[in-house]
Amino acid sequence: MQQFPGGLRQIGDNPDLVRQHIQEAQLAGIDGFIVNRASDLAVLLPLARTMGFSVTLQLSGGESELRAFYQYIDDPAMVRYQGHPVLFFWQAGLAGPDLWRTLRASIDPDHNVLWLADGDKFNILHDDVWDGVSPYAIAWSRSPGGQLVNWAAQARANGPDKLYVPPVSPGCDDSLVRAPTCVQDRADGAYYQATWEGAIAARPAWAVVVSTFNEWMEATQIEPSAQYGDQYLRLTREFSDAFKSS
Template sequence: MHLQKRSSVLRISSLCLILLLFLSACDQVQTAPPKQAAKIPPTATATATAPNTNNNLHFPQKPTQAVPTPTPVPQPTSTPVPAGNNPQNIQPLANDHGHPVLAFYYPWYIQQSWTLQQMSDLPSVQYNSGDDVTIDRQLNFAAGAGITGFISSWWGAGDKTDVNFGKLLVHAATLEQQANYHFASSLYMECDAPNLNTPAKMASGLTYVRDHYSNDAHFFHWQGKPVLFFWSPLGNGRTLAQWASIRQQVDPNHQMIWSAEGVDTNLLSVFDGLHLFSAGYWGLKNNTMPQVDQGFRDKITAYNQANNTQKIWAAGVMPGYDDTRVPGRKGTFTVPRNNGTTYTTSWNAAIASNPEWITITSFNEWFEGAMIEPSVTYGNQYLTLTQQFAHRWHG
């Protein structure tokens, strides 16, 4: 007890001595006048914005929920993709009509769509497809990357995919006025959709498209004709005879161009060309992508020579694929992205096959993990790669 009291007295004495020495020192220091207080330049404040380390690309903030582990992004070598809603930075393309780049596009999302329980990644900005700001942002991203149009999934007249396609055409007209960039989109006729899944329904839907959209300046035309794409035309028991009948009803003089999804060249007896939504993924998995694309080019060229026709080869490119989280889907599979290598291989093979068009699977098929739209995991990596290859393709 005595030792504790003695120790306390010593500590108090020491503190008093230190305080006296401090006060004495302060009397000898000249205090800076208030008006001469040091100023911190705006560029050096603690709240200054960090330098943009992503090639001056500006993308919206990422969502805060748990996300997949990011993959390292390679440094791009091309001009950065312009910011969304900033059309003055988009460069017009001299020959975009001669070398179209068309991305499959899905206008069906709502805010409740975005969950990692049913898709492998999330967009940098979660959106509603029908919002004007969303459509503007997507058009600016696409145009900045050298895409010349979308192939918009269509489920029939009056469906939200129909309503949103109408908005897309209006926004494309605004983009052209503001940036002198012609963005022309087509429709992907979803043959299994409830409003299109019989010959009569398909004929009705095609008549609607022909009458409502085909003459729009921002509907994709090739050599003066409006173009339509058809998903799985021979699926679920559909036959070429049925398609021949539908075409005779809707387009008897072949004033439109119809591109069929599939590998069967017999489709060319009714349709005007082939495309692969799958982008020939087996070539990506087996390291034979150049042979796959060139094989289709050769088949269509041989058909044209034998039949004196001008059927169209649309080579497909794909960044990767992952539909393993789609609820209830059987037979799921993945095509790894390999940090951009898959996409690069796909583009190189497509360009080498000398196609009339190149299609991208896809701009925003999030459920199947085949999107190039900016994402939480990959940022703008795939838009930047698209820009590099699209500009090479445009020449």
């Protein structure tokens, strides 16, 4: 079993910063990163190859971004499940099914890459376009443990042969940058623990996604900070070890 944090942002072309992030992640038991731009793969993949790490993309753009991702799918550092590269799609339901069906038929009709949809509308799994579902956000929930188990049941009911990859999160607070859409107190790590307990109870076949590693705007980050030190990296290591041994 593996875990991958989403929301890796603001790396630019700084290999030293990338190397630092990877080292911190590995100490926390994290196996790979999910980045937000296909162009970041050119920076991360070469370093990941030398460090025993993996990287993939959460697609939030259109066809050009999708095609850019496919240029990297043979890289040995690409995140894989059963030998297949894995690609995450942010808010997959917004574009409508016809677009994704057209792109799948055009770019990857044989499902060489596994496509995982974001969102909590699990009937999307009835569409052959998708190989699984990985909801991006959980920190909005007041009862994340039960929510993650409920999502697992819905995913298996709608796509019994498809992947369900649950998210875990330390909390959130975007009130400093916009009208708040997510404010969830971290409770000194208790909220993070509740999401991990729910993810483990959901019995995913493969991985969980840490949402996020360094999304500071929404305060979902686990990377070291002045406020929390390395508390959330240490917690991630503890929970990751429990998950991988479950």
